[in-house]
Amino acid sequence: MTLQTYTLKVSLNSSPEVLERVLRVARHRGFKVELMSWNDSLGELELTVSSQRALHLLVNQLEKLVDVTQVIELSDGLSELQQKKPA
Amino acid sequence: MATQAVPINKSQATANPKADSMRGADLVVKYLKQEGVDTVFGYPGGAIMPVYDALYDGGLKHVLCRHEQGAAFAAVGYARASGQVGVCIATSGPGATNLITGLADAYLDSVPVVAITGQVASPVIGTDAFQEIDVLGLSLACTKHSFMVTSKDDLASIMQQAFSIAKSGRPGPVLVDIPKDIQLADIEAVLNTSQAEAINTCPSDKIDDAIALMQQAKQPILYVGGGVGMAGAVDQLQDFVDATGMPSVTTLKGIGAIPNNKPYALGMLGMHGTKAANLCVQKCDLLVVIGARFDDRVTGRLESFAAGAKVLHIDIDPAEINKLRATDISICGDLTQLLPKLATNLDIKEWQQYCWDLKQEYRWNYDAPYRSIYAPKLLNQLSEKLPDNAVVSCDVGQHQMWVAQHMNFTRPENHLSSAGLGTMGFGLPAGIGARHARKDDPVVVVSGDGSFMMNVQELGTIKREKLNVKIVLIDNQRLGMVRQWQQLFFEERYSETILTDNPDFVALAKAFDIEARTITQQTEVLPALNEMLASEGAYLLHVRINEADNVWPLVPPGASNADMMEKV
Numbered sequence: 142m143t144l145q146t147y148t149l150k151v152s153l154n155s156s157p158e159v160l161e162r163v164l165r166v167a168r169h170r171g172f173k174v175e176l177m178s179w180n181d182s183l184g185e186l187e188l189t190v191s192s193q194r195a196l197h198l199l200v201n202q203l204e205k206l207v208d209v210t211q212v213i214e215l216s217d218g219l220s221e222l223q224q225k226k227p228a
Numbered sequence: 229m230a231t232q233a234v235p236i237n238k239s240q241a242t243a244n245p246k247a248d249s250m251r252g253a254d255l256v257v258k259y260l261k262q263e264g265v266d267t268v269f270g271y272p273g274g275a276i277m278p279v280y281d282a283l284y285d286g287g288l289k290h291v292l293c294r295h296e297q298g299a300a301f302a303a304v305g306y307a308r309a310s311g312q313v314g315v316c317i318a319t320s321g322p323g324a325t326n327l328i329t330g331l332a333d334a335y336l337d338s339v340p341v342v343a344i345t346g347q348v349a350s351p352v353i354g355t356d357a358f359q360e361i362d363v364l365g366l367s368l369a370c371t372k373h374s375f376m377v378t379s380k381d382d383l384a385s386i387m388q389q390a391f392s393i394a395k396s397g398r399p400g401p402v403l404v405d406i407p408k409d410i411q412l413a414d415i416e417a418v419l420n421t422s423q424a425e426a427i428n429t430c431p432s433d434k435i436d437d438a439i440a441l442m443q444q445a446k447q448p449i450l451y452v453g454g455g456v457g458m459a460g461a462v463d464q465l466q467d468f469v470d471a472t473g474m475p476s477v478t479t480l481k482g483i484g485a486i487p488n489n490k491p492y493a494l495g496m497l498g499m500h501g502t503k504a505a506n507l508c509v510q511k512c513d514l515l516v517v518i519g520a521r522f523d524d525r526v527t528g529r530l531e532s533f534a535a536g537a538k539v540l541h542i543d544i545d546p547a548e549i550n551k552l553r554a555t556d557i558s559i560c561g562d563l564t565q566l567l568p569k570l571a572t573n574l575d576i577k578e579w580q581q582y583c584w585d586l587k588q589e590y591r592w593n594y595d596a597p598y599r600s601i602y603a604p605k606l607l608n609q610l611s612e613k614l615p616d617n618a619v620v621s622c623d624v625g626q627h628q629m630w631v632a633q634h635m636n637f638t639r640p641e642n643h644l645s646s647a648g649l650g651t652m653g654f655g656l657p658a659g660i661g662a663r664h665a666r667k668d669d670p671v672v673v674v675s676g677d678g679s680f681m682m683n684v685q686e687l688g689t690i691k692r693e694k695l696n697v698k699i700v701l702i703d704n705q706r707l708g709m710v711r712q713w714q715q716l717f718f719e720e721r722y723s724e725t726i727l728t729d730n731p732d733f734v735a736l737a738k739a740f741d742i743e744a745r746t747i748t749q750q751t752e753v754l755p756a757l758n759e760m761l762a763s764e765g766a767y768l769l770h771v772r773i774n775e776a777d778n779v780w781p782l783v784p785p786g787a788s789n790a791d792m793m794e795k796v
Contacts, residue, residue, distance in 0.1 A: 158364055158376075165368050201547035207373045207393060 273319025276346030300330020305661025336648025372400030454481025455519020653682030
C-alpha cells in the first residue's frame with residue numbers, strides 16, 4: 142500500500158495518561174502522527190496520521206482502549222466512517 | 229526488595245480504627261476476598277507494606293514467591309488452570325518492574341490477571357523518590373488497562389473495575405498502582421463485586437450466511453485457538469465438531485480443546501505442527517477460525533497460508549477480524565452462544581477420509597535406535613501415565629514443542645504454555661500457580677535446562693509451601709531451540725548456547741528438600757517416571773538427552789507451511 146493520510150476524531154474519557162495511551166497505540170501499530178489537537182474539557186482528540194497500513198487496523202485497536210468512547214474518521218471535514226463503541 | 233527508609237506514622241499503622249471505615253490496604257484485602265479470590269502471589273517491600281500488614285491476619289492465602297516475576301507467572305498459571313482471575317502483588321520500583329514480563333505474557337495470551345503494586349506516597353510521586361518508577365507508564369504496552377489511584381475515594385471502584393476489565397470480553401491483565409498514603413488512608417466504601425461485561429449477540433443473518441458458507445464448502449477445516457478455552461466453550465466446540473464432522477487443527481493455546489483421539493483431529497498446525505495439519509490446511513477451501521488470530525508461528529508465510537480458502541472468522545475481539553487475513557464472513561461474540569447456533573450437518577465424507585489418511589500417514593514415530601533418552605517418547609510415555617485431570621506446565625523451547633506434539637490433553641486448562649510471548653522461566657512458577665488453583669489434580673512441570681534456570685528461585689516457594697509439584701527437567705546442556713536454529717540457519721555457529729557448565733540439578737533440588745534423580749538411558753525411563761509419580765511430595769526428574777535431538781518437522785522461517793523440513 143502507498144502512504145495514506147487520515148484524520149480521526151477520538152472521543153476519550155479524560156485521564157492524565159489517556160493521550161499517552163492513544164499515541165502509543167498509533168506508533169506501535171505503524172501510524173505516524175502528523176498533527177494533533179486535544180481539548181481536555183471536551184475529551185476530544187483530533188488526530189492526523191499517515192501510514193502504509195489500512196486505517197481499520199488503527200481504529201479497531203483504538204476502540205479497544207477502555208478510555209476511548211468513539212472513533213470517527215474525518216476526511217475533508219466529512220464523516221466517512223462513523224464507528225461507535227458498543228455500550 | 230529493601231524496605232523504604234521512611235518511617236510510617238505509628239497511629240496510621242494500627243489496624244482498622246473504626247468499624248465503618250478501613251485502611252485502603254484493608255479495603256484491598258477485603259475486596260479480594262469478596263471477589264472470591266482464595267490465593268494471591270506476591271513479594272513484600274516498602275511501598276506495599278500496608279497491604280502486607282492487612283494480609284497478615286486478613287484471612288487470604290498469600291504465597292511468597294521468591295521473585296516478583298515468579299509471582300506474576302504464578303498468577304498466570306492460577307488463572308489459566310482455573311479460569312478465575314489470578315492476582316499478584318509487588319512493591320514499587322523494582323518490585324513492579326519485575327512483574328512486567330509476567331504481565332506481558334498474560335497480555336499476549338489473554339489471561340485475566342490483576343496486579344497490585346505499591347507506589348511511593350502521593351506527595352513524592354514525580355520526585356524520583358526511593359524505589360519510585362512510573363509504573364503506570366510502564367504498564368501501557370503490556371496490560372489491557374491500568375490504573376494509578378489518585379484519590380482514596382476511587383480505590384473501591386477501581387478494584388471493581390480492574391476485575392471487571394480483566395475478565396470481560398477478551399480477557400487480559402490489569403494493573404492497579406496504589407500510592408502508600410492511599411493504602412494507609414481511612415476509607416469508607418461500599419464494596420461491589422465485579423461483573424464481566426455482557427457481550428452483544430450477533431445478527432442472525434450472519435449465522436445463516438456462515439452456515440451457508442460451511443455447507444457450500446467441500447474441504448472445510450476448523451482452526452481452533454486459545455479463545456475457545458478462555459471463553460469456556462470447549463463443550464460447545466466439541467458438540468460443533470461432532471455435528472459438523474469438520475476436520476480440525478489447533479494452535480499451541482488451542483491444544484486440549486479437541487482431544488487428539490477425535491477421528492479428524494489433526495493436531496497442532498504451524499511451525500512445529502503435524503504435517504497432516506499443515507497439509508490439510510493448505511488444501512482446504514474454507515477455514516473456519518474460532519478464537520484464533522493468524523499468529524505468524526501458525527501461518528508461516530502469510531500470503532501462502534491456506535491461499536485457496538475462504539475464511540469464516542469467529543472471535544470475541546473485533547480487532548482480530550481482518551487484521552492479518554481478510555475474511556469472507558466474520559462474527560464477533562461469545563463462543564458459548566455462537567457455536568450451538570452454527571452447528572450443522574455437512575456432507576464432506578471424501579474430505580474426512582483424505583484428512584484421516586494423512587493423519588495416519590504422518591503419525592508420530594517413537595522408534596529411537598539409540599540408547600540415550602528420546603524426549604518425545606518419554607513425554608508420550610509420561611502423558612499415558614497421567615490421568616486426564618493432570619495439569620502440565622511447560623517452559624519455552626524444544627521441550628515445549630515436544631510437550632505440544634507428544635502429550636495428549638483433553639482440556640486446554642490442563643496445558644499451560646507461554647504461547648504468544650514465548651517466555652522462558654514460565655513453567656515452574658506457572659506450575660506453582662496451577663498447584664494452588666487445582667488442589668486435587670496432579671501438576672507436572674516440564675522444563676528445559678535453559679528455561680529452568682530463569683526462575684529457579686521458585687524452588688524456594690515449593691519448599692516453603694511443601695508443594696507436590698513434579699518436575700521433569702529435559703537437559704541437553706544447550707539452549708536447544710536456538711542451537712537448532714544455529715545448526716540449520718546460522719552455519720553451526722553455536723554462539724552462547726552451550727551449557728555444559730550447568731549446575732548439578734539433583735544437588736540443587738536437594739538443597740530445597742526436593743527429591744531428585746538423574747536418568748540417561750532409555751531403559752531407565754519407565755521406572756523413573758513411576759518413581760516420580762508415586763513419590764509423596766515434590767520431585768525433580770533430571771533427564772539427560774542428546775544435544776543433537778531437534779524438533780521436527782519444522783517450517784523454516786519465511787517458508788510456506790506446505791514446505792516442512794523433515795529430520796536432517
